Amino acid sequence: MLQASGLYKSFLLHLQGGVRLDVLRGAALSAAKGEGVALSGPSGSGKSTALRALYRNYLVDTGEVLVQHRGAMVDIVTAPAETMIEIRRETLGYVSQFLRAIPRISALDIVAAAAIDRGVAPDEAREAGTKMLARLGIAPRLHGLPPATFSGGEQQRVNLARTFICDWPILLLDEPTASLDAGNRDVVIRLINEAKARGAAIIGIFHDSAVREAVTDRQIHFQLDPHEKAMA
Amino acid sequence: MSILLEARGLDKKFGRVVALDNVSVSLRRREILAIVGESGSGKTTLLNTLAGRIRPDGGDVFYDGGAGLRPLSALGELGLRQLQRARWGFVQQDPRAALRLDITAGGNIGERLMASGARHYGDIREAAAAWLAEVEIDPSRIDDLPKHFSGGMLQRLQIAATLVTGPELVFMDEPTGGLDVSVQARILDLIRGLVRRLGLAVVIVTHDIGVARLLADRLVVMQSGRIVEAGLTDQVLDDPHHEYTQLLVASVLPA
Amino acid sequence: MIGYNFAYLDEQTKRMIRRAILKAVAIPGHQIPFASREMPLPYGWGTGGIQVTAAILGADDVLKVIDQGADDTTNAVSIRGFFARTAGVRTTTHTAEASIIQTRHRIPEFLLRADQIIVYQVPQPEPLYKLEPSRAAAKKRHALADYGEMHVKLYEDITRFGRVAVAYDHPVMVNERYLTSPSPIPAFDNPKMHKMPALQLFGAGREQRIYAIPPFTAVRSLDFEDYPFHPGRAPESCALCGADNSYLDEIVIDDRGGRMFACSDTDFCESRRGETP
Numbered sequence: 001m002l003q004a005s006g007l008y009k010s011f012l013l014h015l016q017g018g019v020r021l022d023v024l025r026g027a028a029l030s031a032a033k034g035e036g037v038a039l040s041g042p043s044g045s046g047k048s049t050a051l052r053a054l055y056r057n058y059l060v061d062t063g064e065v066l067v068q069h070r071g072a073m074v075d076i077v078t079a080p081a082e083t084m085i086e087i088r089r090e091t092l093g094y095v096s097q098f099l100r101a102i103p104r105i106s107a108l109d110i111v112a113a114a115a116i117d118r119g120v121a122p123d124e125a126r127e128a129g130t131k132m133l134a135r136l137g138i139a140p141r142l143h144g145l146p147p148a149t150f151s152g153g154e155q156q157r158v159n160l161a162r163t164f165i166c167d168w169p170i171l172l173l174d175e176p177t178a179s180l181d182a183g184n185r186d187v188v189i190r191l192i193n194e195a196k197a198r199g200a201a202i203i204g205i206f207h208d209s210a211v212r213e214a215v216t217d218r219q220i221h222f223q224l225d226p227h228e229k230a231m232a
Numbered sequence: 233m234s235i236l237l238e239a240r241g242l243d244k245k246f247g248r249v250v251a252l253d254n255v256s257v258s259l260r261r262r263e264i265l266a267i268v269g270e271s272g273s274g275k276t277t278l279l280n281t282l283a284g285r286i287r288p289d290g291g292d293v294f295y296d297g298g299a300g301l302r303p304l305s306a307l308g309e310l311g312l313r314q315l316q317r318a319r320w321g322f323v324q325q326d327p328r329a330a331l332r333l334d335i336t337a338g339g340n341i342g343e344r345l346m347a348s349g350a351r352h353y354g355d356i357r358e359a360a361a362a363w364l365a366e367v368e369i370d371p372s373r374i375d376d377l378p379k380h381f382s383g384g385m386l387q388r389l390q391i392a393a394t395l396v397t398g399p400e401l402v403f404m405d406e407p408t409g410g411l412d413v414s415v416q417a418r419i420l421d422l423i424r425g426l427v428r429r430l431g432l433a434v435v436i437v438t439h440d441i442g443v444a445r446l447l448a449d450r451l452v453v454m455q456s457g458r459i460v461e462a463g464l465t466d467q468v469l470d471d472p473h474h475e476y477t478q479l480l481v482a483s484v485l486p487a
Numbered sequence: 488m489i490g491y492n493f494a495y496l497d498e499q500t501k502r503m504i505r506r507a508i509l510k511a512v513a514i515p516g517h518q519i520p521f522a523s524r525e526m527p528l529p530y531g532w533g534t535g536g537i538q539v540t541a542a543i544l545g546a547d548d549v550l551k552v553i554d555q556g557a558d559d560t561t562n563a564v565s566i567r568g569f570f571a572r573t574a575g576v577r578t579t580t581h582t583a584e585a586s587i588i589q590t591r592h593r594i595p596e597f598l599l600r601a602d603q604i605i606v607y608q609v610p611q612p613e614p615l616y617k618l619e620p621s622r623a624a625a626k627k628r629h630a631l632a633d634y635g636e637m638h639v640k641l642y643e644d645i646t647r648f649g650r651v652a653v654a655y656d657h658p659v660m661v662n663e664r665y666l667t668s669p670s671p672i673p674a675f676d677n678p679k680m681h682k683m684p685a686l687q688l689f690g691a692g693r694e695q696r697i698y699a700i701p702p703f704t705a706v707r708s709l710d711f712e713d714y715p716f717h718p719g720r721a722p723e724s725c726a727l728c729g730a731d732n733s734y735l736d737e738i739v740i741d742d743r744g745g746r747m748f749a750c751s752d753t754d755f756c757e758s759r760r761g762e763t764p
Contacts, residue, residue, distance in 0.1 A: 013478070052471075081464055082233060102421070102424075313631060346638040347633070347635030347636055349635065350635075352711060352712045356642065375647075
């Protein structure tokens with residue numbers, strides 16, 4: 001499903017006098033259908049960078065990230081922008097840590113938009129969105145409100161709903177349950193496992209060991225020492 | 233999606249000032265491209281050149297109107313005007329410059345339709361009323377003069393007057409510049425919704441990174457007439473490589 | 488008259504104006520610039536029309552001059568007298584007798600013939616000037632036949648008044664190519680311009696433009712499909728001759744709101760009444 005190898009990523013901070021941070025030095029990882037992979041390691045070790053690189057939110061300097069898209073393996077590092085947009089619409093889902101709230105759009109519309117982008121009819125999308133929001137414990141009175149005024153946990157649940165409303169062959173999750181209580185955390189675990197059962201490959205960063213154990217089958221450990229990367 | 237508009241090696245000087253220096257950029261159908269930069273970066277010159285309003289000193293702009301990419305210079309003045317009149321749209325920063333303040337709202341919206349040959353008063357009026365509703369202006373104001381409209385309303389009226397002919401390509405020059413923040417949000421939301429629903433290709437110039445992030449699929453960063461960085465919007469803003477891009481991103485005040 | 492050339496203007500000037508007229512006839516409805524001369528009457532009083540008439544007048548011509556349809560207003564009388572003195576030509580008040588008719592703001596009711604020429608006095612030759620005050624931009628529009636915006640004005644009229652309220656100077660498309668100002672004739676007269684057998688010449692002295700509509704040319708008044716052009720007219724009959732199909736002047740006859748309607752075309756009215764002056 002996904003195979004990344006030889007990932008090198010440095011950040012050249014011009015505004016800090018040209019300081020160079022070598023964050024990824026030859027990292028590699030992969031995930032197969034129905035498999036859950038955890039990226040673990042101390043902060044600053046590059047796991048977040050690696051995850052974002054898999055989405056091309058960060059652009060690696062060299063390396064390959066092969067993703068199975070429309071039947072073929074596509075290297076998203078070199079893919080043209082329009083292909084990447086297509087991949088992000090159809091194949092590669094990403095749950096960030098925080099919701100980027102857009103003013104004036106209601107929670108339901110944010111969630112439904114993701115489905116409508118996939119070609120689902122607006123009515124159907126809104127119905128599915130309502131169900132998903134309910135599943136994640138968002139009270140019906142909040143569905144029609146823009147999430148900018150929600151609590152952090154509520155916002156994150158809208159964020160999750162927006163991704164899980166669709167089926168994704170590959171799902172990238174960056175601390176998806178960080179701001180959630182135990183009950184909602186369990187809902188998310190179920191959602192992830194349902195996705196896995198449908199054949200999704202899951203790659204994520206999970207601070208919560210309970211979640212990590214419940215949804216992942218193996219770990220890739222990132223170390224702080226920039227000259228070594230070890231695989232668990 | 234095929235390439236709809238492409239600029240190759242654009243050069244433009246105003247006196248000794250280099251406004252465009254070997255600028256190349258392309259746009260596909262249904263894509264939203266943001267041109268970001270500060271004043272003097274050349275972003276507005278680039279937009280106007282892409283829209284055929286300025287002739288470059290070097291290089292050319294190519295447009296695919298259905299028969300493959302053709303240079304704008306081969307179109308002739310009449311062909312270009314016809315293109316700009318209906319299939320293209322241009323939303324200016326100052327709606328007062330684009331609208332006729334002594335013509336009714338309906339007349340303003342209907343103008344592009346009439347310029348394109350519409351000759352049925354009833355149909356024109358119906359289209360105008362429908363578009364007023366689309367941009368959240370009360371349709372009962374169709375016979376009001378825009379000189380009494382607020383800045384936000386004027387901008388929404390301009391958007392309606394531009395989109396009424398169903399263009400496939402729209403150029404926008406800082407469409408929310410100079411408006412109050414809450415008004416900006418409303419208009420950005422409107423633009424976002426309309427663009428997605430109508431499947432428009434858009435080139436939008438903005439100095440506001442937040443606007444670019446909200447609306448654009450792709451982004452080019454301009455400095456002193458050159459494109460210094462380009463790519464997917466979130467990638468350029470979250471992982472800026474060029475020094476100037478890093479400066480721009482770091483300069484945004486957190487709310 | 489001693490010291491003046493035939494019809495006042497020198498021959499070189501007449502040549503210049505005739506060249507402009509030839510160009511105008513060759514491009515129906517298109518405005519041709521010409522070097523308007525200093526005339527013995529101020530701008531706004533018909534200097535353009537007089538120069539055109541002077542350029543085409545011959546010794547055998549019979550000239551009629553009307554102002555708002557009447558032969559006997561001050562201007563009509565003055566201009567007729569002017570040509571009588573400087574050219575010695577026969578003048579008349581009868582439309583049928585005239586070979587050249589100079590007019591301000593009306594077309595005669597009697598149908599004109601192929602052997603006649605009508606010369607219109609034009610204050611503002613540019614039909615776009617209200618929408619497009621820039622001359623350069625207006626020129627471009629004419630060149631590119633970019634006229635859609637003109638309908639905006641008509642749209643506004645219908646919106647404000649429920650109908651196209653251009654009572655006079657309703658713009659026309661000449662030969663389906665050029666948008667033209669018919670001069671401030673009432674909309675009622677516009678249909679007469681369509682395929683008129685006579686040559687129509689237009690002179691604007693202050694604005695220095697000449698244009699023409701050759702005989703039997705298509706002339707169409709701008710309108711909307713669902714608001715077709717309607718030549719307006721007061722729903723009255725002439726109080727003097729009883730005609731119900733001529734353009735009427737409204738005349739106030741007392742200070743109690745009393746009014747009467749009479750034909751604006753004096754020759755037409757008198758002929759119907761059997762009066763021969």
